[in-house]
Amino acid sequence: MSEIKKLDYSFYTRTDPIQIAKELLGKILITRFNNVLTSGRIVETEAYAGVTDRASHAFGGRRTKRTETMYHKGGTAYVFLCYGMHHLFNIVTNEREIPHAILIRSVEPLQGIETMLKRTGKKKLDYTLTRGPGNVSKAMGLSTQHSAKSLLSNQIFLADDGYRVANSQIGSTPRIGVDYAGEDAMLPYRFMIKENKYVSGKRGDRRLKTLGKG
DNA sequence: CGACCGATCGTCT
């Protein structure tokens, strides 16, 4: 039935990270390391809007060894170590020198669930397997060694299998864990498929707003 | 439920 298409530069190099963060909902993240395949449908994202966004590592045009990857061309992986133990996977967007990125916060497991269980040390499949950015990376086998890798490769890439998410199914809230960002901490740059059990956070998040008509 | 806490280490000041 629906054909699977790898997302390419025409998807990643667009200029609006908010739009891309929304469109990423429903797309599939796939990794294939040593011929071991795992995949999951993206259900939660956060947009980091470049040099003017206080929540972004690239705020103010900051360039360090770590953040340099954010200045790569759209379609590059940006993975960093958070709290000394979690690897957080981002998708770089926009053209080279414009450090936009989308954090993948949660996916719904599709293929390679046994592998994901092994990687995470969990016993059985439940919503904790790929809920939250640290868990996504762990289950998908992603770590900082993959930062700056191309997302057009066959090891790490995204795909569209025809699954569509209506605007009425999309919720938005402020981003998680960015209190240090002052006013920008309140921007509604976190997007999720409403009522999906793999979305992080508590049920009935009061801050959740619906896009489009409910 | 909500609040809090410990784990753990690369990066930047």
Add this chain to the structure above:
DNA sequence: GACGATCGGTCGA
């Protein structure tokens, strides 16, 4: 030397 774009557990109401 301080601090995270987190997570899972515990404790108390």
